[in-house]
Amino acid sequence: MFRKMRRNKQLMSQEDTVNVMDRCTNGVLACLGDDGYPYAVPLSYVYFNDKIYFHSAKAGHKIDAIIENPKVSFAVIDEDTIVSAEYTTYFRSVIAFGQARIVEGDEWQSAFTALVEKYSGDQPQANKQKEIGECSQAYLIAIDIEHITGKEAIEYVRSR
Template sequence: MFREMRRGKQELSLEESVKILKRGTSGVLAAAGDDDYPYAVPLSYVYADSKIFFHCAGEGHKLDAIARNSKVSFCVIDKDQIVPEKYTTYFRSVIAFGKARMLSDEEEKRAALELLAEKYSPEFEEGRRKEIDSQFRQVRMVEIKIEHMTGKEAIELVKEGRSPAKDFKF
């Protein structure tokens, strides 16, 4: 169902890809938007247990797109170093494919919100709880259950001595 990476030598292992998702602070959600135009939107997220979580308002383009078609992709760029003298870019990124759903169960929603808040405000536990309590009713949490993921890096980074990438599936 999912394509194999054309340049397999540049594929990152599952472990390396997960590390990128865990340390990243923003990514781009891509969904089937209005009139079949692709809709890609940058957002903050948290990764846990082969899932990506993000928050949003109670209505809007993202939720409309997900309601029409739950299949989405999510991309995180970990490295983007332009090397002008070599006419290239040293890059590292991950693309996850999966199905998105709005969390309606209050316990699931609160757990996802706590993960997100802890990622971005790790030292402010009391403040996180107050913020979650004050925004809980109006905020929406979306979960992407990852079905397939690939990570890739520039061949120059591979040649620096990184271990060969392994094929993996979810």
Template sequence: MFHKMRRKVQQLSPEETEAVLLRGTAGVLALTGDKAFPYAVPISYVYDGEHIYFHSALEGHKIDAIRRNPNASFAVIDQDEIVPEKYTTYFRSVIVFGSIRIIEDEEEKRAAVRKLAIKYAPERTEAQHRAEIDGAWKRFCMLEMSVAHMTGKEAKELVARK
């Protein structure tokens, strides 16, 4: 169903792929947009080792696209070092394929947004997280991406450095 990587030597191990997702702070979520045009949106996220979570407004292009077709891909760039003398970059990135659902259950939504809060504001207390979440509760929704396939790749020069 999913293409196999052509340059296998550049493929990241499953552990390296997960490490990129765990340390990343933003990626690009690609959905089927209006009139079947791709819709790609930069977005913050949290990966818990099983699912990827995003927050969103209650309505808009992203939500409309997910309701029409929940299939998505999500790309995270871990490294992109420009090497002008070689006309290339030394890159490392991950792409995830899966489906997205809007979390409707209040407890599940609260658990998902708490993961985001801890990732992006780890120094804040539980009470501070709760107050921030409660203050925005009615204005946002949480999205969960189930992972069907993920792969990572890096420049051959980075492979050689290992």
């Protein structure tokens, strides 16, 4: 169903792919938008329990697109170093494909807590709990990952 990476020597291990997902703080969600146009939007996320989670307003282009067609992709760029003398960049990136859905119940609580911990883990616990409570009016969206790959510049592969 999903294509194999053409340059498979550059395929990152599952462990390295997860590490990229854990350390990065933003990615680009791509979905099918209005009138069949692609809609790609940068957002903050957390990779938690083998899923990607992000919050969303309950109205707008992003949530409308997800409700209309839950098939999405999500891309993260971990590194992109320009190497002008070689006319290239040294990069690491990840792309995931899956189905997006609105999260509810216990999953909402644990995933939103993980999101808050990722971005505000150094804040007092009482403040974090207050913030989580105040965000109960927002949607939390999960991407149930069906396929995920990481790719890195061939120069990183050769240096090992």
